[in-house]
Amino acid sequence: xxxxxxxxxxxxxxxxxxxxxxxxxxxxxxxxxxxxxxxxxxxxxxxxxxxxxxxxxxxxxxxxxxxxxxxxxxxxxxxxxxxxxxxxxxxxxxxxxxxxxxxxxxxxxxxxxxxxxxxxxxxxxxxxxxxxxxxxxxxxxxxxxxxxxxxxxxxxxxxxxxxxxxxxxxxxxxxxxxxxxxxxxxxx
Amino acid sequence: xxxxxxxxxxxxxxxxxxxxxxxxxxxxxxxxxxxxxxxxxxxxxxxxxxxxxxxxxxxxxxxxxxxxxxxxxxxxxxxxxxxxxxxxxxxxxxxxxxxxxxxxxxxxxxxxxxxxxxxxxxxxxxxxxxxxxxxxxxxxxxxxxxxxxxxxxxxxxxxxxxxxxxxxxxxxxxxxxxxxxxxxxxxx
DNA sequence: TCCAATATACCAATCGTTCGGTACAATGGA
DNA sequence: TCCATTGTACCGAACGATTGGTATATTGGA
Numbered sequence: 001x002x003x004x005x006x007x008x009x010x011x012x013x014x015x016x017x018x019x020x021x022x023x024x025x026x027x028x029x030x031x032x033x034x035x036x037x038x039x040x041x042x043x044x045x046x047x048x049x050x051x052x053x054x055x056x057x058x059x060x061x062x063x064x065x066x067x068x069x070x071x072x073x074x075x076x077x078x079x080x081x082x083x084x085x086x087x088x089x090x091x092x093x094x095x096x097x098x099x100x101x102x103x104x105x106x107x108x109x110x111x112x113x114x115x116x117x118x119x120x121x122x123x124x125x126x127x128x129x130x131x132x133x134x135x136x137x138x139x140x141x142x143x144x145x146x147x148x149x150x151x152x153x154x155x156x157x158x159x160x161x162x163x164x165x166x167x168x169x170x171x172x173x174x175x176x177x178x179x180x181x182x183x184x185x186x187x188x
Numbered sequence: 189x190x191x192x193x194x195x196x197x198x199x200x201x202x203x204x205x206x207x208x209x210x211x212x213x214x215x216x217x218x219x220x221x222x223x224x225x226x227x228x229x230x231x232x233x234x235x236x237x238x239x240x241x242x243x244x245x246x247x248x249x250x251x252x253x254x255x256x257x258x259x260x261x262x263x264x265x266x267x268x269x270x271x272x273x274x275x276x277x278x279x280x281x282x283x284x285x286x287x288x289x290x291x292x293x294x295x296x297x298x299x300x301x302x303x304x305x306x307x308x309x310x311x312x313x314x315x316x317x318x319x320x321x322x323x324x325x326x327x328x329x330x331x332x333x334x335x336x337x338x339x340x341x342x343x344x345x346x347x348x349x350x351x352x353x354x355x356x357x358x359x360x361x362x363x364x365x366x367x368x369x370x371x372x373x374x375x376x
Numbered sequence: 377t378c379c380a381a382t383a384t385a386c387c388a389a390t391c392g393t394t395c396g397g398t399a400c401a402a403t404g405g406a
Numbered sequence: 407t408c409c410a411t412t413g414t415a416c417c418g419a420a421c422g423a424t425t426g427g428t429a430t431a432t433t434g435g436a
Contacts, residue, residue: 007415025213026298029392041394042416050392101297108352109294110214120353150350150359151343158346162338164296165308171338195381217426228427230382238427 008046011036016058020101024055024112052115055107059119062103063126069094071130080138084180091156091176098163098172105157127153135183152182196234199224204246208289212243212300240303243295247307250291251314257282259318268326272368279344279364286351286360293345315341323371340370 018027018035032054033040047053069090074083095102106112107120131149140148159175206215206223220242221228235241257278262271283290294300295308319337320330328336347363 022299023211023213023297025211028390030390038415039417040392041418044393045415102349104353105293105349106297108349109211109289109297111210121355124350124353147362150362154343154346154350154359154363156346157349158342158344161290161293161296161345161349162312162342165292165312167309171342174335174338175342216424218424227382227384229384232427233381 011038011043011046012057012061015054016061016103019055019058019106020062020103023101023106023109024051024115025110027051055112055116056119059103059107059116059123063123065094066090066123066127071126074130074134080134080184081180084134084183088176088179091179092173095160095172098160098169101164102157102160105161124153131183138184148183152179155179155182195226199226199231199234200245200249203242204249204291207243207246207294208250208291211289211294211297212239212303213298215239243300243304244307247291247295247304247311251311253282254278254311254315259314262318262322268322268372269368272322272371276364276367279367280361283348283360286348286357289352290345290348293349312341319371326372336371340367343367343370 014036015027015032018032021027022031029040029043029051032051033043036043038046043054044050047057070087073086073090076083076086092098094100104120104124107116107123112119128146128149131152132145135145135148136142155175155178159172162171163169202224203215203220206220209215210219217228217231217239220239221231224231226234231242232238235245258275261274261278264271264274280286282288292308292312295304295311300307316334316337319340320333323333323336324330343363343366347360351357351360
């Protein structure tokens, strides 16, 4: 098991960071080059199809991080409440307390749609499935569970947008504190 | 009262549409030129500071439309429930049933921050104030009203993101049907 | 005649991309 | 063991196209 990250893995991390800061259209090759410390031409060594490949790699990396920080804790052993706490902590970490945007948002704007179609959809689908399964376990019907999961993702994405617009992480933090209740409560 | 829109007003509408489709970075001058049917020279005649001015004009236009479709109905005479219905209808119209994005989201990404700082914040602030005032009228305390308003904006923005990502307007529609209850209900 | 509005032509800068090439490590047959 | 070969990792320079923006000329209605 390699302790040292490969150069490519480091690059993907940096690229993901840049995309989450500037969006797809805003993340120019120059910026991506500066962010990775790799020359523009070197980027094409790791990502033969250029920006498109970089977006895909960034999306896959982000998805993997969400699985690790949120979905796996939810699927683990233990009390529901504890798992939900771990998942919200994971969300806070992944979104840096609300300071970093979500690629689901950024990759559904402008040219990103043509460059990497379906990428955002698959990301949100995975999250929806994981949340719905937990909501079902918490006592919701299959139908209710789906709605609860959707509501959770809506609040997640929305709180990130509002936090960004207001220049404050409070909306995101408040959303995190609401999340466990949203999924656990059975009363309508 | 002019029935015919001035050439500039028509241009602003088209520009707003283009920004809402492509985001700030994605809306190039060529696209804006094509969308308005105006040559670059004409665009710079109406918007001397170029893209930046266009973004401001689009933001102001969007804000005015939201005032007209949502905020004024909320502040009008009549039963609260009726006003909320009109406001949700206004939201549905402004966002084309969930098919069109929100500039609050798009203008907080990439270069837009530098070009038009504070634009998104002022937009979301106006909406928050209007919603909070209605929530207060519905029986919430000042503090609760603020939180309820924030929650409403979060769900609005979030449902637009999720709808975009899923390629379905259902999440937005469901959010609209939740909205009145969110603001009206006094029980915790 | 005036001036808002549009056209034509152009600019430097940057875009995403490709080219030709270097440095170095690993491989493998003689 | 030698060394030719191959693969990996990277780079600077340049590509054509497009970016946002400007300067100057022309048009046309009041």
